[in-house]
Amino acid sequence: MTDLPPVPDQVMARIDQIQYELEGGFPVEQGYIWTSCASVENGNPLFWDGEVAAELTDGPVAPPTMLSVWFRPHHWSPGLTEPAVPLQAHFDLKEDLGLPEAIISSNTNVFHHPVRVGDRVRSRQVLRSISEPKTTHLGRGRFWVVDVEYLNQDDAIVGVESYTAFGYRRDDGESQ
């Protein structure tokens, strides 16, 4: 098995730097909240009953776990020449480290200010770490951690997602 090359200096230089500040493609909307709740049969009245939302949260809010939904790009939009990908810092690492496959192995979400219907959420990505080479049942590769910070239109942090990924080459030689 050929070992992995060292991590390039320009990749190491990205650690703790803000990258890819993105505006959400649309305001937080009630319809998507209901679609998400329907997908997991979530009947929490906070998301379905306006009176409950008025009493508890002064109006409709989104389920906290929908944090990433509001910045994920449309699969297509006018003028877009290539499919947009979320978590670009993660995909950059796959490319720059020559590790064509990747899985998310763990994920921590911290929820701050509630996300409200009509909010415009924006995100920014921060690479936090890259591991030494490791071997798992999937193949030889490296773990890395990317944080995605989410802010609303008032610059209030609404949440932070921290992704630990394993980028790897398949042992069967099918990776390209």
Place this chain on the structure above:
Amino acid sequence: MRAGVLHGDVTVGWSLAPLSHDVTATTVVLGALASRDWRPMHHDHDFAVNRNGTRDIFLNTPNQAAWFERYVTDWTGPTGRLGRMTFRMNTPVFPGDHMVLAGTVISTEVDEVGCGWVDLDVSLEVDGAAATTCVVRVALPVDSDDNPWRRHGDRWRP
């Protein structure tokens, strides 16, 4: 204030009632699209098998988060407010799997600003093995007049 589980009523070791669901291709695709995740391993069987090397399409992470949220807030009621979730994905969840969510309270505390926190170990199991585990930190009202959703700024420390 609306009735829900109060922080003082919860003890370490409390087990939540399990939640079962038969996963279908619709579960996976609906969950991916509801979370605006267009990546092919969550809707394209051929891509999942021949490119990712998995058995089939599989549940994406944001949708699993939504399942965990639903499971915990089914228990807390609407006054429960999630503060933090940490997932560990062990094995993918595929169409045809019968998934079971189960949870146990592992700690309780009232923090410096009076917020009542409960930490739970929650697992999503398939065939008795934990496909995904999640530690969930959720705030509960400390009394009938408290509402964790009203906490902002320094009074909310998830």
